[in-house]
Structure formats: C-alpha cells, structure tokens
Amino acid sequence: MAVPARNQQAKIIPSVAESDTYLSKEDYFGEGRKVKFVTYGCQMNINDMETVRSILFANGYVETDDERMADIVLLMTCSIREGAEGKVWRMLKRLRRKGAKRQTIGVLGCMAERVRHRLLTDENAVDIVAGPDSYRDLPRLLAVTRTGHSAINVQLSLEETYADVSPVRVDSAAKSAFVSIMRGCDNMCTYCIVPFTRGRERSRPLRSIVEEVKRLSDQGCKQVVLLGQNVNSYRDTSEISYASSGVDNVGLSPGFKTVYRPKKGGLSFLTLLERVSNVDPEMRIRFTSPHPKDFPIQVLELIKDRVNICNQIHLPAQSGSNAVLETMGRGYTRESYLALVHQIRQLIPDVSLTSDFIAGFCGESENDHKETLDLIRHVKYSFCYVFPYSMREQSKRSSTAVSGRADGGTKVVVENCEVDGCDESRQLRPGDYVAVEIKEANSQTLIGRALRRTTLQEFANERFRIGRLADVL
Template sequence: MISTVNNFHTFKPDRTYGCQMNISDTEIAWSILQKAGYSRTHELPEADVVLLVTCSIREKAEQTIWNRLKHLTALKKRCQKHKPLLKIGVLGCMAERLKTKLLEQEKLVDVLAGPDAYRDLPRLLSLGYRGQRASNVLLSLEETYADVMPVHQTPEGHSAFVSIMRGCDNMCSYCIVPFTRGRERSRPLSSILEEVRMLSDQGVKEVTLLGQNVNSYRDFSEQHFICSEGSTQLSRGFKTVYRTKQGGLLFSDLLDKVSQIDPDMRIRFTSPHPKDFPDEVLQLIQERRNICKQIHLPAQSGSSRVLHAMRRGYTREAYLDLVENIREIIPGVNLSSDFITGFCGETEEDHQETLSLVREVGYNVGFLFAYSMRKV
C-alpha cells in the first residue's frame, strides 16, 4: 500500500499470492519503489495505492484475487472523500493474463504491471495519480532484474529466496506459465553470487534458488560462457519440446559456485523439472554437505498416457528410473512431488496408476491438486 507523506510515498503490498517466485517479485518491486522515493506502510488507512502481486496458476487463485479486488474497490468508494488518491494496482501473472478484463471491462484497477514490467512501476503510478489507467504487460526475452537487489521481507530472518532465472520453455499442455512469464532467460552468475554473499554477510543461514524451471539455468552473459561446448544435459529417458540448447554456464556450475560461498549456509532450489537432473547435478548434491539432500521431483501423473497428453516429455518408466538413479547417487534423499488429478481424458485406470506410483516411490511430501478447468 502507498500513502503520500510530505510529497514522498510509503507503500505496503496488500497481498502476495501464489508461488515463491511471487514472494521474490514482491521484494524486487519493493526495491524499485524504494529507489524511486517510496517507503512502506503496514496500515491500510494510510495507503493511497494498494498493490496485489497475483497468481494465475489455477482458477481458485484467480477467484480469491477477484474477491479481494471487489473488497478493495468497495473500500475505495467509501474512502473517496477523505482519500481521493487511493489507487489499486495488480502485479504479476494475473495482470498478464487478464489485462483487458481487469483494466477495461471490470474496471477494478488503476495500474497493471506484468512480471517483466516492475521497473516501470514509478511511471505507471505517476500516471495513476493523474487519473489515468496505466498498464505495462510486455514480456521480455532479457529481463532478469539482475541489477535490482531485492528488499527482503524479513531482513532479520535466517532464510531467503534468490531468483536465478525467469520464464519457462517446457510448454506443458496444462500450464499457463510460459504465457504469463515468457521464455526462459537466466540471471548472470556474477549477480547471483553477489546477492548470496550479501545474504551470508547478513547472517542468512539458508538460501533457496528460484526459477520456474530452476535446473534449466543457462547463463550466456559472458563470452567464454557462450563459447563453451556444453549442450542441454537431460535425465536419461527424458526429452524436450524445444531444440537442444548449446553453450552457456549450466545449473551444475552455478550450484557448485553458490555452495562454496559459505559452507555453513544451506542451499535449496525450486521448482525443477525432472528432465534436468543429469548425474553431474546429483553427484554435486551428494558431495556438498550444505546442499540439502531433498529433491522436488514433480511427476504430475503416474500414467504414461496422461503424461503424453500433458506434454511432460517422459514416461512412467523413465520417471521411476530417475528416482532409482537419484537414490543410488544420494542415499537417504528426501523426495517430494506434485500431482494433478482429473486431467482432461484421465480415466479411473490412469488415476490408479498415479496412486500406485505414489506408493512405489514413497515420497516424503506430496502436493496434490485437482485439475482446474476454466475459460482461456
């Protein structure tokens, strides 16, 4: 939320919805606004701009945000006399997916900023103060906010998120992320290492590396990275929908360097894709005591037929082979997974195959979701 105080602005995002990346995006937006002369407030009555960082991954998440927007719009009307500057802004994936409906049809918001447009927030808010509805939902092939040092929400905390890449190229048939977050692009290694060192100096004891497809990280920021001979490293039996990528500094290289900054700082990463777990990554996890022996391995289904319809790039058998390989290289590893039930065309037999996969693998943690049917 933002309020005017002596010609400066104070702000406090109203809500952050969705994944860990949205928490990171909130911290990036805070940093950008702070440099533009804003500071935060924790009190709604003080605010003249309310910002929601939004999620579009499922219809339920969007419905929650619609309800919140209606509440804030009613509040805005009640406060019109003594709070004429009150504006409502929507940031993130829902701004990208529903821009026309939010801004022109429902007219519930004054400012929209997509995931790649946070640098433009000061300009957009300035237009909002002048009575205009303002938006920037352009996706970028390059934006990683590498030069923006996030303002962490709990600076005294012992854990922090560090964004290392943005976007996704996998194009799973059920997923909206490539359309709301754009193509994959990776943050330069030097920028990531600088942030992790800063967090270590601040006493942070655990860092989680973030990305929509975190283990497909590939840095082309320096010439010798571009000229390297490495090609896409896939788990055995897995394939991609895109052309094999060449060159660049890989996720295994990044993980190696991050883990050496502070031997007492625990390192985690999320969210990965099972296709991007070559032996080099697994062996590094086993060798480094500060890389947590926990791997998130989203299966989504235990049926090869459904996996094909989802465009996941692997079969049930390939997934189980990967699980076996992981446990062979990292004894005692903890595994977690995501599952979607009720996907288009899924039969009872398909569902039973998913249940049998859960029993066979014996996950430590599972995240279970009903397929979300909605209008495009």
C-alpha cells in the same frame, strides 16, 4: 494530486514514449506516498514483491502495513489455478467497496499478463496493470495514475530484467532468503499457463547470483532458496567467452526429452550450484521448482558430495499414467521417471523426495488415476502437492473438450488414507543423529526443524543460536 477515475472510462497509457510528453522524471518520485504490498502465490511472487519494494523505495515510496493508511495497494497475483485468481477478485471487490479513502490499486504479476483487459476495461477494477517484466516501470505507471488515467505495461522480455536489483526483504534479519536465478519456461506442458504469463526462459548472469549470495552470507543468512519456473534448466550465456562454447554441456536425464532444441553453451545449473555452494560452507542451499528432465548425473553427484546442498529434491511427476503424461507433454514415461528416482536414491540414500500431482486432467480415466496412486505408494515421497486440474485459457488443452475425472465441476482429490506409508524409510528412530535448523532457543530448550540424518562430525560444535545447524540425538 490528480485522482484516478476508475468509475469513469479510463484512458490506458501503454508505453513510456507516449507519456514522456507530459511527465518528467521528477513526477516519478513518490514523495513519501504509502504503499500496502499484498502477495499471493508462489515463492517467485514473494521474491518479485521484494524486487518491487526495492524499486519503489529507491523512488521515494514508503511501506505501510495498515491498509487504511495506504495511498496505494499493490497486489502480486497468481494465475496457475482458478482458485488463486478468485482470491484476488474477492480482494479487489472489497477494496472497491471501501468508501472512506480513495486509493490507487495495482495488479502485478501473472494475472496482469493474463486478464489485463478485464481488469482495466470490463471490470474497471484497478488503476495499474503491470506484468512480471515491467516492475522497473512502476514509478512511471504510478505517476500516470496521478494525472487521472489508468496505466498498463505487460511487455515480456527475452532477457533477465532484474539482475542488478537488490531485493528488499520483508524481514532483513531472516535466516532464509529467496534468490531468483531464472524466469519463464519453455516446456509448454499442455496444462500450464506459465509460458504465456512469464514468457520464455531467460537466465540471470551467474556472477550477479553469486554476488547476491555473498551479500546474504555477510548479513548472517543461513539458507538460500534458488528460484525459477524451471530452475534446473538454468543456463547463463551472457558472457561472450562462453556463450556459444561447450564449456558446460551437461545433458538431460536419461530417458527424457524436450519440446525445444536442447540448449548448448554457456554455464549450466551444475556450475551455478557448485559456485553458490562454495560461497559459505555453513549456508544451506535449496532450489525450486525443477523439472525431472534436467537432473543429469553430474548434478546428483554434486548434491551428494556437498554437505550444504540439502538432500531434498522436488521431482514433479504430475501423473503416474503414461497416457496422461503423453497428453500433458511432459517428455517422459512412468518408467523413465522411476528409473530417475532409483538413480537418485542409489546416489543419495537419505534423500527426501517431494512431488506435484494433478488429478482429473483432460481424458484421465479411473485406471489412469489408480496408476498415479500406485506411483505415489511406490516412490514413498516425503510430501506431495496434489491439486484438481484447473482449466487455463491459452494453455494447449484449453482449446479442446474437457473429458476426464473432473467432468461436471467435480473436484478430484487424493485422500490421505489412499497413500498411507509414504517414505517409511525416512522415519526418524531413536539413536539417529539428525541435522536440525534451530527455530527457538533459550537457556533450557531448543526447538527446531529436522532436516536430515547426519553424523556428528559434519558440523562444528558451536554455541546454539537461531538459524544455526545443530546435531541432536
């Protein structure tokens, strides 16, 4: 077996066509080579690695949890913030220092798309670089490394790439599963690198999503999380019969706008959510990560009416300042965002709202920061993810001078004490009935996670077991 020469000047094989002259399909077979899978970042990366498992297992590779026994180490990476990339670079440095066993090292995902040249040439750190849309090509890329070369494929697709691949989940008995429904993003927020690392929005055919959810239900799965970089902008135009028709033309949230031409035709997130929630009335449905602009009244009414669609909505605000929101290119104002919050709570009184915020964005003043804190206090979220701004090359703001609360490398944080009293309305009180997901069960004790207030009539009185819903008083 040829050994990749990372310590020499590596030849990069950029396309299938160039490698066909000396590789056969038999060379793509793994012959039992052991792979260690390491995942960094978001839920989408977890789901992507499940897709990678499926592709490699079908080609004769096997998984090992022992890094020392691995022939191959594949890292699924994240580029959303500098800190996420730092973890990967430290891991690569550690892998290169090991002198015992020569391993093939691959970087997959967003970092592969963003810093591919540094990975293969400047740092000479890896043998394989594979972008988010090239995982089907991994058997070939791995075959190339066995000839003593490095290999790369970072081509982005304009269509959904993995609709027919059944992910191999780490825990096949798990009661919760991720289901990818769309990839990429067209929003072009000025702080975000996702459109450059994940590409344009493309949605998976609705039929294949429903089929996967049915399989999960048959396997005993009790919760499905629908995934996408902009999950609620989903629109399936794969079928000619409705690709250009107006069968499902729900609009944007009132007071919101987009930087691109509004999408028309096809089947929207509303239809997808309706059909998925019909598969199994006892299967909980969640989705992430949405954009506030894509919450028309019809979607909110469906969430209200369907018991198995969780009353939890992630509503990323990013800032409470109109000036900063304009600079970010978010397509809404503080006032339109608050109007949406009011509409949601009017329709779904027990809803749990969560959000994302960026502190220290370019040009943010102390007053802008105070407006963000005021928004957090006003909305009373159940939970917020708050991060200091991290400059990303290629994003629109990367070409301008940085001026804001993060000047001089100072990290800006929002202290817990600044937002006391969040979501007081959702604090559970004695006498409330609560839907609980059971995590542990024995003859004397049930341990679970509270999901939301409920009524005893909503769920059947069945034997308690892990993964089931139960009403507790």
